[in-house]
Amino acid sequence: MAEEAAVTAAVLVIGDEILSGRTKDKNIGYIADYLGQIGIDLREVRIVPDVDDDIVAALNALRHRYGYVFTTGGIGPTHDDITADAVAKAFGVPISEDPRALALLLERIKPEDLNAARRRMARIPQGGELVENKISKAPGFMIGNVIVMAGVPSIMQAMLDGVTPRLKTGAKMLVETVEAGNLPEGLYAADLADIAERHNGVSIGSYPAFVDGRFRNSIVLRSKDEAVLARAVAETRAMIERLSRERKSA
């Protein structure tokens, strides 16, 4: 594997509706999968309410720490849509109506229907580049390393597709799963720790699920180095097979 610097990212979900439980977030899992597939490592997620100070603080913490920050939510026409203003504040830049964004809105909205509320969706912080989407025409934007997207999943997904060609990506994380079935975690934990210890650059997790009154365990191995990953997977598989045999014959 060529040595390549990891490209990292965080997701910032903005919205009272997620914190109140009214809306169940569908974007985090989608973005996590998506970034993994294009070679960007998702390292942190935060969910904050529609409160200016909270958005600014989270954004500034995340954008200085990670390669990219993807935000979702709060870019519509109503009074609770304050994301664009909060982003401008975080970057310390002015925000104003962007003629390119206005032109996009006018592809969908008649000039006589473009009231003040709708014009708010054309306000973009200075230095922001539009991120278009075909569904609503109201654009997201990218400023510095921050990508500002809608909260509605289908629109967010279109924006993610739209911005991807502009993103720097790194080596993809390779993932392999070894099913441990109903072999208890407690029986393989010591051997698995030993395998993890001896394979640098492979991150190994054990994940129990409780299905129909029984545990079923999966071991997930992740690495950007194919050869080391293959060795760790082979050892893990052999270890699970050995312990399963011993258990049956006990």
Added chain:
Amino acid sequence: MAEEAAVTAAVLVIGDEILSGRTKDKNIGYIADYLGQIGIDLREVRIVPDVDDDIVAALNALRHRYGYVFTTGGIGPTHDDITADAVAKAFGVPISEDPRALALLLERIKPEDLNAARRRMARIPQGGELVENKISKAPGFMIGNVIVMAGVPSIMQAMLDGVTPRLKTGAKMLVETVEAGNLPEGLYAADLADIAERHNGVSIGSYPAFVDGRFRNSIVLRSKDEAVLARAVAETRAMIERLSRERKSA
């Protein structure tokens, strides 16, 4: 409404598997609903990887800011289960095998099967009180204002039920929804902002969903004050009806 201080909370989800997209989180939405129903306001959520420093930093940021912090994940027997140690580190207290936790494990595990990995699940930071669950016997714990729970949803849910009687709760948030149907957000945004402005203590959000190629909008009003909420709901409903009539006759 009697004036009552709000009881606030944050959720800290711990786990590489959520950030990699392999596992789709099911706990955040559940906890959000649950806390709303018992009168605790969820104000922030963070998802961090299985990295000691990241867990400690997030936990210390959240536990000083909110009334409670609920963590999920990382309390099993394998090497990637480091939550209990990170919590001890965050609180600056030692961690050791807890006889009560060991006794619980022995209800399910034969003494000769209680190996070192399984005994790890009985390690509790000094000062922690156990949070039991009937499904796995391996307990979570509460230390200070931090409640440490499993990541497996059914076990997490049992622990949440187990700890609730010990929690301070506040006034419940009352929630009403006014359906705006296919009336565009841009048409009611100004009137809605005006209603929000005139009803202190009512938080109003407008939430578009994109279903079968069309937007459908819902307006959600939330308050702990029943009378003010009822007035804001009545005004919102009347406003949506008026705009819908005007639109049809236009």
